[in-house]
Amino acid sequence: MSISVRNITKLYGTQRALNEVSFEIGAGEVVGFLGPNGAGKSTMMKILTCFLPPSSGRAVVCGFDTHDQSMDVRRNVGYLPEHNPLYLDLYVREYLEFIAGVHGLPDATKRINTMIDRVGLGPEQHKQIGQLSKGYRQRVGLAQAMIHDPQVLILDEPTSGLDPNQLVEIRGLIKDIGRERTVMLSTHIMQEVEAICDRVIIIDRGDLVADEKASTLRSRQQQQEVVEVEFDRTVNANELLAITGVQHAKHKAGNSWLLAHDASVDVRPAIFQYAVDQGLKVLGMQKSERGLEEVFKELTKR
Numbered sequence: 001m002s003i004s005v006r007n008i009t010k011l012y013g014t015q016r017a018l019n020e021v022s023f024e025i026g027a028g029e030v031v032g033f034l035g036p037n038g039a040g041k042s043t044m045m046k047i048l049t050c051f052l053p054p055s056s057g058r059a060v061v062c063g064f065d066t067h068d069q070s071m072d073v074r075r076n077v078g079y080l081p082e083h084n085p086l087y088l089d090l091y092v093r094e095y096l097e098f099i100a101g102v103h104g105l106p107d108a109t110k111r112i113n114t115m116i117d118r119v120g121l122g123p124e125q126h127k128q129i130g131q132l133s134k135g136y137r138q139r140v141g142l143a144q145a146m147i148h149d150p151q152v153l154i155l156d157e158p159t160s161g162l163d164p165n166q167l168v169e170i171r172g173l174i175k176d177i178g179r180e181r182t183v184m185l186s187t188h189i190m191q192e193v194e195a196i197c198d199r200v201i202i203i204d205r206g207d208l209v210a211d212e213k214a215s216t217l218r219s220r221q222q223q224q225e226v227v228e229v230e231f232d233r234t235v236n237a238n239e240l241l242a243i244t245g246v247q248h249a250k251h252k253a254g255n256s257w258l259l260a261h262d263a264s265v266d267v268r269p270a271i272f273q274y275a276v277d278q279g280l281k282v283l284g285m286q287k288s289e290r291g292l293e294e295v296f297k298e299l300t301k302r
């Protein structure tokens with residue numbers, strides 16, 4: 001087990017930021033840690049990386065207790081904090097040399113070259129960090145987090161504030177990194193989880209509200225699916241409701257309709273048959289799946 005969290009509670013004064021949270025993450029898993037702002041994601045990550053002690057409960061990372069063996073935990077964990085704090089005046093290589101020094105790495109230059117290669121910093125490696133775009137700064141943050149070759153990576157909102165192109169690049173990079181090690185990344189973006197993670201842990205106001213495979217979560221509340229269909233002329237709702245399996249018919253626009261049906265049956269053949277019987281032409285037909293986004297909203301709605 002890479003990460004084992006047992007009944008962790010964190011109080012800031014009287015505020016309960018985490019409430020008896022428990023979960024386990026196995027070696028090699030890529031887990032999305034999801035929750036609205038203020039849910040307690042960063043607090044949990046700070047506890048796992050030994051930056052904060054919990055008020056009660058216990059966390060074990062790579063077999064080491066965050067309280068009793070914090071140096072061992074730090075040796076085995078790479079951390080990209082929220083907002084990626086960097087020294088803007090330092091040059092990229094200079095900064096990575098500094099971090100390598102903190103870790104006491106023996107062959108720093110070789111390791112820095114490997115990291116620059118790994119995160120795609122090559123063309124920017126001689127610049128000052130302050131001159132880099134946000135996407136390249138995230139690459140520096142990732143290089144910093146991985147320089148000591150940790151087994152576990154903890155990334156706190158690694159893609160926040162990136163433009164769409166940078167987003168795709170950094171997500172790709174994280175997915176790639178996840179092939180070799182355990183990754184826990186926080187986000188409040190559901191699509192990110194769909195794009196990168198095998199598993200999702202959702203917290204809301206300090207409580208763990210879901211811990212499932214991304215695919216299970218997606219199907220969890222999908223008893224009903226929707227087919228969008230467009231005909232070549234006007235039809236009425238009652239006719240559509242007469243089609244076997246169709247439970248609701250909602251007019252969308254023009255001659256387009258949204259037809260809800262039980263997820264266990266495919267109503268598309270029956271819709272086609274109806275069209276043939278009525279002498280209608282089907283101009284388009286498409287399943288619209290309920291995304292993780294809705295499941296997330298449902299689990300964390302106030």
Ligand SMILES: Nc1ncnc2c1ncn2[C@@H]1O[C@H](COP(=O)(O)OP(=O)(O)O)[C@@H](O)[C@H]1O
Binds near residue numbers: 012037038040041043
């Ligand atoms: N150092 C702190 N002192 C007091 N309250 C804090 C501190 N850090 C976080 N909090 C509060 O704890 C809650 C959880 O915060 P955080 O872990 O940063 O959530 P998230 O990362 O999910 O947005 C929030 O209500 C936040 O205001």
Ligand SMILES: [Mg+2]
Binds near residue numbers: 043082
């Ligand atoms: Mg946070």
